[in-house]
Amino acid sequence: MKEYDVVILGSGIAGMTAAIYLKRADLNICVIENDTPGGELNKIWKVGNYPGYESIDGPTLAYNIFNQVSELGVEYIYDNIDSIDTTNNIINIKDNKLKYKYLLVATGRRPRGLGIENEDKLIGKGISYCALCDGNLYKDRDVVIVGGGNTALNDAIYLSNICNKVTIVHRSNEYNGERSTIEKTYKDNIDRYMNANLVKYNLKNDEIVSVTLDNKKEIPCSGVFLAVGSIPNSELLDVDKNHGYIKVDNNYKTSIDNIYAVGDVIDKKIYQLTTASGDATIAACNIIDKLK
Numbered sequence: 620m621k622e623y624d625v626v627i628l629g630s631g632i633a634g635m636t637a638a639i640y641l642k643r644a645d646l647n648i649c650v651i652e653n654d655t656p657g658g659e660l661n662k663i664w665k666v667g668n669y670p671g672y673e674s675i676d677g678p679t680l681a682y683n684i685f686n687q688v689s690e691l692g693v694e695y696i697y698d699n700i701d702s703i704d705t706t707n708n709i710i711n712i713k714d715n716k717l718k719y720k721y722l723l724v725a726t727g728r729r730p731r732g733l734g735i736e737n738e739d740k741l742i743g744k745g746i747s748y749c750a751l752c753d754g755n756l757y758k759d760r761d762v763v764i765v766g767g768g769n770t771a772l773n774d775a776i777y778l779s780n781i782c783n784k785v786t787i788v789h790r791s792n793e794y795n796g797e798r799s800t801i802e803k804t805y806k807d808n809i810d811r812y813m814n815a816n817l818v819k820y821n822l823k824n825d826e827i828v829s830v831t832l833d834n835k836k837e838i839p840c841s842g843v844f845l846a847v848g849s850i851p852n853s854e855l856l857d858v859d860k861n862h863g864y865i866k867v868d869n870n871y872k873t874s875i876d877n878i879y880a881v882g883d884v885i886d887k888k889i890y891q892l893t894t895a896s897g898d899a900t901i902a903a904c905n906i907i908d909k910l911k
């Protein structure tokens with residue numbers, strides 16, 4: 620069985636930041652990632668609030684950080700974890716077992732769906748959670764965006780440059796996003812329905828042709844982008860949580876002594892790149908102190 624000082628779960632900005640600190644402290648570490656390094660960064664078409672870059676697209680920033688981690692020689696394991704035995708400090712991956720002294724959880728969160736009929740089978744075939752990834756599939760067509768936060772509004776602005784028409788459907792009478800972002804959504808090809816809920820995906824030959832709102836309004840469209848919140852990826856761990864978000868102390872330690880959690884998976888107020896990176900720095904330095 621391979622043994623590590625620290626195993627990091629997740630390779631978003633939080634996991635990669637922790638990897639940089641821990642590897643530079645000469646610890647024996649590995650990162651387990653079950654998808655693409657960069658995590659949510661890969662979904663951001665323009666980052667305007669990350670120090671050092673007036674403006675940069677998320678995938679490029681992800682690539683830059685990933686290169687920095689790779690240059691340090693950090694070991695990556697791309698696989699799904701079956702279970703974690705927190706009594707014996709063992710991670711089970713298929714027939715493989717890894718032993719850790721410290722575990723650093725940086726698994727982020729995943730987008731929430733609306734939970735209505737046909738949704739599951741339409742994900743990736745008409746319904747998307749990522750405007751940057753899938754926007755081009757709907758070039759010159761009409762799309763609907765559900766949500767009223769910064770993600771939904773930024774998606775609307777981004778898609779309005781690619782698609783024919785964008786309609787934002789929001790369940791409340793005001794948006795939760797930043798004022799400057801809201802203002803940018805006032806464009807000729809962006810429509811909006813406030814106090815409205817999407818209740819039905821209407822299909823023809825298994826493709827979305829329109830959606831119906833709870834006010835009976837039918838909006839013709841080829842695609843729907845959902846930006847209605849997130850679910851933390853914390854199911855693998857039995858630690859103290861708040862609505863699924865892992866509770867941590869000031870050093871980012873969970874309710875289990877040798878398990879730390881950082882980034883979007885934890886219970887906190889501000890979910891940003893800089894805070895994810897800051898969480899990871901503090902957690903990594905705390906682990907380094909304990910191991911040295």
Ligand SMILES: Cc1cc2nc3c(=O)[nH]c(=O)nc-3n(C[C@H](O)[C@H](O)[C@H](O)COP(=O)(O)OP(=O)(O)OC[C@H]3O[C@@H](n4cnc5c(N)ncnc54)[C@H](O)[C@@H]3O)c2cc1C
Nearest residue numbers: 629631632633652653654658659726727882883890891892
């Ligand atoms: C559309 C959008 C726009 C945004 N815009 C901005 C912005 O402009 N500025 C800003 O500061 N913030 C922005 N954010 C927020 C920011 O992206 C996040 O706060 C940050 O990326 C979180 O980083 P993280 O490393 O905690 O999580 P993630 O980036 O979610 O990384 C988690 C990683 O863990 C992996 N993972 C999950 N489960 C497992 C598992 N079981 N095993 C192994 N690996 C696993 C995932 O595949 C992923 O790679 C935006 C977010 C979105 C969605």
